Amino acid sequence: MNGVRRSAPVDARVTLADFLRDDLALTGTHLACEHGVCGACTVLVDGASVRSCLLLAVQVDGADVTTIEGEAPELEPLRDAFRELLSFQCGFCTPGFVMTAVELLRENPRPSDEEIREAISGNLCRCTGYESIVRGIALAAERGR
Amino acid sequence: MTVAPAGRYVGESVPRVEDARVLTGRGRYLADIALPGMLHAAFVRSPFPHAAINGIDTAAALKVAGVVAVLSAGDLDLPKLRNNADLPGYLRPEFPVLASDRVRMTGDPVAIVVAETRHAAEDGCDAVEVDYEPLPAVATIDQALDPSVPPLFDDVPSNVLYTEEKTYGDPAAAFEGARVVSLTLRPQRVAMVPMEGRGGIADYEPGTGELTFYSSNQAPHGLRVHLAGLLDHPLDRLRVISPDMGGSFGQKTSMWREDLALCVASKRLGRPVRWVEDRIENMTAATHARDERIEVDAAVTDEGTILALDVKMTLDQGAYPLPAMLSPMFGWFARHMAPASYRLTSLRWLLTIVATNKASYGAYRGPWAVETLLRELIVDEIARELGLDPVEVRRRNLITAEEQPARMLTGPTLEDVTSLETLERAADLVDYDAFREEQRRAREQGRLLGIGFSTYIEAAPGPPDFFDGLGFTAGGERANAVLEPDGRLSVYTAQQGPGVGHETTLAQVAATELGVPLDHVRVVHGDTNLVPFSMMGTGGSRAATMASGAALMATRTVKHKALEVAGDMLEISPGDLEIADAMVAPRGDPGKAISLADVARRAYFSPQPGEEPGLRSSEVFDGSTRGGWSGGTHACLVEVDPETGQVAIQRYVVVEDCGLCINPAIVDGQIRGGIAQGIGLALYEDAAYDEDGNFLAATFMDYLVPTATEIPAIEIEHLHNEPLEEVAYKGVGEGGTIAAPPAVLNAVVDAVGGGKITRLPLTPERVLELLDAAVAVGT
Numbered sequence: 001m002n003g004v005r006r007s008a009p010v011d012a013r014v015t016l017a018d019f020l021r022d023d024l025a026l027t028g029t030h031l032a033c034e035h036g037v038c039g040a041c042t043v044l045v046d047g048a049s050v051r052s053c054l055l056l057a058v059q060v061d062g063a064d065v066t067t068i069e070g071e072a073p074e075l076e077p078l079r080d081a082f083r084e085l086l087s088f089q090c091g092f093c094t095p096g097f098v099m100t101a102v103e104l105l106r107e108n109p110r111p112s113d114e115e116i117r118e119a120i121s122g123n124l125c126r127c128t129g130y131e132s133i134v135r136g137i138a139l140a141a142e143r144g145r
Numbered sequence: 146m147t148v149a150p151a152g153r154y155v156g157e158s159v160p161r162v163e164d165a166r167v168l169t170g171r172g173r174y175l176a177d178i179a180l181p182g183m184l185h186a187a188f189v190r191s192p193f194p195h196a197a198i199n200g201i202d203t204a205a206a207l208k209v210a211g212v213v214a215v216l217s218a219g220d221l222d223l224p225k226l227r228n229n230a231d232l233p234g235y236l237r238p239e240f241p242v243l244a245s246d247r248v249r250m251t252g253d254p255v256a257i258v259v260a261e262t263r264h265a266a267e268d269g270c271d272a273v274e275v276d277y278e279p280l281p282a283v284a285t286i287d288q289a290l291d292p293s294v295p296p297l298f299d300d301v302p303s304n305v306l307y308t309e310e311k312t313y314g315d316p317a318a319a320f321e322g323a324r325v326v327s328l329t330l331r332p333q334r335v336a337m338v339p340m341e342g343r344g345g346i347a348d349y350e351p352g353t354g355e356l357t358f359y360s361s362n363q364a365p366h367g368l369r370v371h372l373a374g375l376l377d378h379p380l381d382r383l384r385v386i387s388p389d390m391g392g393s394f395g396q397k398t399s400m401w402r403e404d405l406a407l408c409v410a411s412k413r414l415g416r417p418v419r420w421v422e423d424r425i426e427n428m429t430a431a432t433h434a435r436d437e438r439i440e441v442d443a444a445v446t447d448e449g450t451i452l453a454l455d456v457k458m459t460l461d462q463g464a465y466p467l468p469a470m471l472s473p474m475f476g477w478f479a480r481h482m483a484p485a486s487y488r489l490t491s492l493r494w495l496l497t498i499v500a501t502n503k504a505s506y507g508a509y510r511g512p513w514a515v516e517t518l519l520r521e522l523i524v525d526e527i528a529r530e531l532g533l534d535p536v537e538v539r540r541r542n543l544i545t546a547e548e549q550p551a552r553m554l555t556g557p558t559l560e561d562v563t564s565l566e567t568l569e570r571a572a573d574l575v576d577y578d579a580f581r582e583e584q585r586r587a588r589e590q591g592r593l594l595g596i597g598f599s600t601y602i603e604a605a606p607g608p609p610d611f612f613d614g615l616g617f618t619a620g621g622e623r624a625n626a627v628l629e630p631d632g633r634l635s636v637y638t639a640q641q642g643p644g645v646g647h648e649t650t651l652a653q654v655a656a657t658e659l660g661v662p663l664d665h666v667r668v669v670h671g672d673t674n675l676v677p678f679s680m681m682g683t684g685g686s687r688a689a690t691m692a693s694g695a696a697l698m699a700t701r702t703v704k705h706k707a708l709e710v711a712g713d714m715l716e717i718s719p720g721d722l723e724i725a726d727a728m729v730a731p732r733g734d735p736g737k738a739i740s741l742a743d744v745a746r747r748a749y750f751s752p753q754p755g756e757e758p759g760l761r762s763s764e765v766f767d768g769s770t771r772g773g774w775s776g777g778t779h780a781c782l783v784e785v786d787p788e789t790g791q792v793a794i795q796r797y798v799v800v801e802d803c804g805l806c807i808n809p810a811i812v813d814g815q816i817r818g819g820i821a822q823g824i825g826l827a828l829y830e831d832a833a834y835d836e837d838g839n840f841l842a843a844t845f846m847d848y849l850v851p852t853a854t855e856i857p858a859i860e861i862e863h864l865h866n867e868p869l870e871e872v873a874y875k876g877v878g879e880g881g882t883i884a885a886p887p888a889v890l891n892a893v894v895d896a897v898g899g900g901k902i903t904r905l906p907l908t909p910e911r912v913l914e915l916l917d918a919a920v921a922v923g924t
Contacts, residue, residue: 013264027177028170030391032340033424037845040340068170079168083160086810089818090644091167092174092340092391117853124845126340126392127644129817129881130853132810 002070019057028068039123042096068095087136089127154653158810187266189256191248194282194502194838206272211265218245238298249464252430282838289499314491319453323444334436334832341391342427347411364682393643395508432507453491463503478513486564511879521887556614561772567800595896599888602776605686605876621765623677624695628760632742639679660724686876694766694872702762777801779888790909804875819881827889
C-alpha cells in the first residue's frame with residue numbers, strides 16, 4: 001500500500017475503494033458514482049489504473065497499490081504542472097485524474113493533445129471543461145523530457 | 146508562469162491555496178469526516194413515482210446485525226414542511242419530512258435506517274417492508290395542467306401551483322400589424338451533477354445540547370436558520386460546518402428533508418449520524434433544473450428590429466416545493482433578465498408553475514438561463530425568416546455605449562455594458578465573412594458547417610437597482626478581518642464556494658491591500674461559529690464583487706488600525722507610512738522599517754492607554770454603485786454529419802467582459818466549466834422521465850456528462866472598459882452555462898440549413914429530423 005506492506009482482515013463484499021477510505025483512512029480516493037463510469041476512484045494496482053469501486057478489496061491481496069497519497073516519479077511533475085496552471089477547481093475528481101495521468105505518462109511520455117484527451121475520457125470532471133487538465137498533463141510531459 | 150511582484154497579486158494567475166490539499170488527496174469532504182462513535186444512515190426510498198403507502202414494517206430491519214434504529218414519518222415528531230414564501234396566489238402544499246401516506250416521486254424518502262456501518266444500514270433498508278399501492282403518475286406538464294387529473298396534494302385543489310402574467314410597455318400595440326416570429330421549445334430537465342453528491346453529519350452532544358451539522362452547502366448560515374426553525378432548536382446551540390465541497394452548481398443551497406431526519410436521529414441516539422448519498426440517489430432524489438416549456442412570439446419589423454416579446458413559460462417544479470426554493474422566483478428572474486442588453490420596449494410574460502411526480506426543481510448555475518436560451522434562439526429565427534444575417538440582427542437590436550446609462554424594460558440600469566463590442570470582436574475572431582464563404586463551399590461538397598452566436602449579460606452582482614423590480618434585495622456582504630499577534634491576517638467570509646477558488650482570490654485581494662506575502666493571509670469560511678451571517682452565502686455570481694469588496698474594506702480598516710499603532714511606535718504620522726512585504730516603513734525611508742509582526746505584538750500584548758487591544762475589523766460592502774454587469778458573446782462553429790446527425794464542435798470562441806480579473810486562470814476556468822455544462826445541456830444531458838413517470842437517468846450510463854473528448858478547446862478573450870470604481874471585479878460564474886446552449890443550438894440549425902428546434906437535447910436523431918425537415922422545405 002503506497003510502498004508499505006500492510007495487512008488487514010476484510011469482508012468479502014467490501015470494495016477496494018471502501019477498504020482504502022474506511023479501513024486504511026486513505027480518503028484521497030473519492031467515490032462519485034460507484035458504477036465505474038466517472039473514474040474518480042481510480043488507483044493503480046500493480047501499475048495499472050483501475051476503478052477501485054469495481055474491485056473487491058480481496059482482489060488486491062498480494063498486489064502493489066498506489067493511491068494519490070502515495071509516491072511515483074510522475075507524480076511531482078504532474079502536481080507542479082497542475083498547480084501552476086490551476087488545472088482543478090473543486091478537487092473531487094482530481095485524485096482519479098492524477099492517477100490516470102501517471103499511467104498515461106508512464107506508457108506514453110510524449111502524448112499529443114488528442115491522446116491526452118482520449119486517455120482521460122474515462123474521467124468525468126464537472127468543474128473545469130477539461131482544458132486546464134489537458135494543458136497540465138501536456139506541461140508535465142514536456143518537463144519530463 | 147507569471148510571478149507577481151511580492152505583495153501585488155490582483156490580476157495574476159497565482160497558484161491556488163486550495164491545491165496543496167486538492168493535489169495530494171488531502172481535501173476534507175463530507176464523506177471523509179469520521180467522528181468518534183459515529184453511526185451511518187441510509188434511506189429507504191420509493192421505487193414508484195406515485196403510490197399510496199398502506200403500511201411500513203420495520204421489524205425485520207431492526208433485527209439486521211448492526212442496525213441501531215429505524216425511523217419513519219411517525220417517529221420523527223417534526224412539523225410538516227411547506228415553502229416559506231407567503232406569496233398571494235401561490236399554492237403551498239404541506240408534506241412530511243419522511244413520506245407517510247403517499248410517495249410522490251421516485252426516490253421519495255420513506256424511512257431512515259441508522260447502523261454501525263454503511264453496509265449494515267443498507268442491509269437494513271433492504272429489510273424494511275413498505276406496502277405500496279401504485280397510483281397513476283402525473284408525468285408531464287400537460288397532465289399537470291389537466292383539471293381532470295387529481296391533485297397530487299390533498300390540501301391544494303390543483304397541480305397548477307401558480308400563474309402570473311406581467312406586462313411591460315405595450316405589447317398589444319407592438320404586435321398589432323407587426324410581423325410575428327414564433328418558437329415553441331421544450332427544454333429537457335437536467336441535473337446539476339456535482340461530482341460529490343449530498344450528505345450530512347448530524348452531531349448532537351447531549352451534555353451541552355449543541356447540535357453541529359456538517360453539510361456540503363453554499364449557504365451554511367441559511368441552512369442553520371432553516372434547521373433551527375424546523376427542529377425548534379435554539380440558534381445559539383446550532384452550528385453548521387460546510388467542509389470542502391466537491392462541486393455544487395447551485396444544487397447544494399438547500400435544506401434537505403434528509404438533513405432533518407439525520408438531526409432527529411442524532412438527537413434521539415446521542416451519537417453522530419452520517420449520511421452520504423450515492424450517485425443513484427443524487428440523480429433521482431436531489432434536485433433537477435431547466436424543466437420549462439417555452440412559447441415565444443416576437444413582434445418584429447422587416448428590418449429585424451424586435452418590438453416586443455410575448456413569452457409563455459411553464460415550469461415543471463416536480464412534486465415537492467422545498468421550503469427555501471421558491472419556484473416562481475425562477476420565472477421572475479428569467480422575465481427580469483429577458484431584455485438583457487437588447488433594445489426591447491414591450492414584454493408580456495405569462496408564468497405558470499405546475500407540480501408533477503418528479504424530483505424538485507432547484508437552482509442550477511444561472512437559474513434564469515431560459516431567457517437567454519429563448520432570446521438567442523428567436524433572434525436567429527428572426528434572421529432566417531427575414532432573410533437577414535443573425536449578427537446583423539443582433540447589431541440592430543443591442544444597445545450601444547452612447548445610449549448608456551439606459552434602463553432595461555424590466556427596470557435595472559444598464560451601464561458599462563459592452564455586448565455590442567463583444568459581438569463585433571467575436572465576429573472578428575471567427576473571421577465571420579470568410580466562414581460564410583467556407584460554409585457555402587462546404588455545402589456544395591455535402592458538408593454541413595454552421596455557426597451560432599449567443600450574446601448575454603448577467604447581473605454579477607448587478608446595479609444597485611437590480612432587485613427593485615423583484616421585490617427583494619440581496620443586501621450587503623460582510624467580512625471580518627483579524628490581524629493576528631504574529632502579523633498574519635485572517636479574513637472571515639460568508640462565502641462558501643464549491644471549489645471556485647475564493648480561498649485564493651480573497652487572499653489575493655487582502656494580501657495586495659495589506660502589503661504582505663500571499664501566504665500570510667488565510668481565508669476562513671464554512672463554519673457558522675466563525676463566519677459573518679449571510680442567508681445566501683455563495684450564489685448569483687456575487688462573490689467577485691461583493692466578497693472581494695468586503696474583504697478589501699475589512700483589510701483596509703485593519704491596516705489603518707495597524708498603521709495608527711505603527712505611527713505611535715515610530716513617532717511618524719500614519720499617513721506617511723506604508724506596508725510592503727510585511728514591513729512597515731515611512732514612504733521613501735525603508736531603513737526605518739519595523740515588521741508588521743512587531744506592530745501586532747504591541748497591539749495585542751502592550752496596548753497603550755486609549756488604544757483598542759488587538760487588531761480586528763468588520764465591514765459591509767454594498768456592491769457596485771454603477772454597472773455591475775458581466776457578459777459577452779459566444780461563437781460556436783460546428784460540423785454536422787449528415788449521415789449520423791453527430792455534432793462536432795470545430796471551434797468555440799468567447800469574448801467576455803467581467804471587468805478586472807483578480808485571477809485570470811480562475812476566471813477562465815469558470816467560463817470553460819460553465820460552457821462544458823452548456824454543451825452538455827445542448828447535446829447530451831437528459832434527466833428524463835417516461836410517460837409513466839419512471840426516472841430514466843439514474844446513472845452515468847444513462848445521463849451523459851460530457852468528457853474530454855466532447856468538450857473542445859475554448860478560446861477566450863477578455864474585454865473591459867476603464868473601471869468605474871475601485872472594486873471593478875465582476876462575477877463570471879454562471880455566464881458560460883447560460884450562453885453556451887443557444888450558441889451550440891444556433892450553430893447546428895445554421896449547419897442543417899434552418900428549422901425550429903422543439904426538444905432538447907439535440908441528439909443525433911433529432912439533428913437528422915431537423916435536417917430532413919430543412920431538406921424538405923428546400924433550403
